[in-house]
Amino acid sequence: MSRTRFRVTVDLAAITVHDDTLKILLVERGEEPFGWALPGGHLERGEDLDEAAARELIEETGLDLDRAHLEQLRAYGHPDRDPREHVVTICYLAFVPDAATPVAGDDARAAAWLPVAPILNGRQELAFDHNQIVADAVNRARAKLESTTLATRFCSPEFTVTELRQVYEIIWGQPLDQRNFSRKITGTEAALVPTGQQTTRNGGRPAALYRPGPATTLHPAILRSEATELGVPRR
Amino acid sequence: MSRTRFRVTVDLAAITVHDDTLKILLVERGEEPFGWALPGGHLERGEDLDEAAARELIEETGLDLDRAHLEQLRAYGHPDRDPREHVVTICYLAFVPDAATPVAGDDARAAAWLPVAPILNGRQELAFDHNQIVADAVNRARAKLESTTLATRFCSPEFTVTELRQVYEIIWGQPLDQRNFSRKITGTEAALVPTGQQTTRNGGRPAALYRPGPATTLHPAILRSEATELGVPRR
DNA sequence: CCAAAAGTGTTGTCCCTACACCCATGC
DNA sequence: GCATGGGTGTAGGGACAACACTTTTGG
Secondary structure, eight states, X not given: OOOOOBEEEEEEEEEEEETTEEEEEEEEESSXXXXXXXXXXXXXXXXXXXXXXXXXXXXXHOOOTTTSEEEEEEEEOOTTSSSSSOEEEEEEEEEOOSSOOXXXXXXXXXXEEEESHXXXXXXXXXXXXXXXXXXXXXXXXXXXXXXXXXXXXXXXXXXXXXXXXXXXXXXHTSOOOHHHHHHHHHHSTTTEEEEEEEEOTTSSSOEEEEEEOSOOBOSSOOOOSSOOOSSXXXX | OOOOOBEEEEEEEEEEEETTEEEEEEEEESSSSOEEEOOEEEOOTTXXXXXXXXXXXXXXXXXXXXXXXXXXXXXEOOTTSSSSSOXXXXXXXXEOOSSOOOOOOOSSOEEEEXXXXXXXXXXXXXXXXXXXXXXXXXXXXXXHHHHBSGGGGXXXXXXXXXXXXXXXXXXXXXXXXXXXXXXXXXXXXXXXXXXXXXXXXXXXXOEEEEEEOSOOBXXXXXXXXXXXXXXXXXX
């Protein structure tokens, strides 16, 4: 049973919303192929894929899984995707809050949160097939916001409805009606739990603060009109 | 750069609708671990994952990709999923028409289309983690029917609206109103192309025959009420 | 004629969109 | 006061569920 064996890596497409911009965690490679790439590492023998992804997330962001969301995106295995050798990568998608974004350059590599827009429209070239992976990751993220409450993972532990809505607007690249959005999200059973506190940190009338609720799915879903460019067309 | 390497296999969850039942293609293993399992094979060096899955589909069903639908389901890599060794599997989901179901036992293995219901409710145990994979595959298939026209891939080249509806009913395990379904699917632009022919093969008034249209997505989606058991609660 | 299946019409309901409008703070 | 953002009320419309009803075949 001596069979062809492959290098198997687990890559991480960790996205966050920072400065009204959708950003993704990238590392600068110190070896061929040079350039920016998604963080990732080799799968270790005896380790599950989910474990490897969680390990990678902690190494790169110092974040525990309670605050973030981690799910498998898909596997990539084109023979030419790595110029050195045929490598199979299982890529994971992570939703990471804005607050906890200390980029821990654990190893020698430089790491940074960079905007995804230039990557999607081809103005920034990543190593390997990572442009494609980022596109897949953003599409998956956009779809996830429609049917789940995972947008809360981009927010601080306590957040206002407006802050949550801005996450949607930035990731979908389209403005949403604040009044309808508020009704929708607060009307969904167990989606948000009011803390009883208020804040005026966004100015104007005090807004109620919420924590993520036990519900993870949205019924009915919040539908976006159609795919648009990133960033919010500011009113 | 001598690294841990893994056996990488590509498995196939090929489903079809036959005899008013959702079935999946399984092979009987001639070696440990014995029992029924999803068909699959090793990824070959220089081969893309999609290629390997397509090769597997042709080997097992003799079907070209025009008639079937093939998409990546997800990767599985738990260290104990194969008792012999830590193996990473990329699993693909295939929608296969009822007509073209000649199980080509290419190698010595016995192959068969078996109902998925006993697998889902635990009355039939498959080798490896394939019970879990089948469950994931069925869930993905159910979701796909909501937003795409891929249910046509289970039908013969020319089919009636009722035949298409029965695919939905069997996979979703719930009856659908024929009249509303008909309006919905024929009203969706470019979903179905009428052939101009009619048939009375289902008895009663002649029904129009359709071919799959160029549209692949359904807007708005056909929503199912909730997850149910397999099989149609017959009226 | 009758059973069976295909297809159209219709009605009420739900949910969403689009606004008008009021509320509560900081300055 | 006034600007700014938070939140409720409400009218119109689109889509869908439910069902009555007509159409067209085979026997």
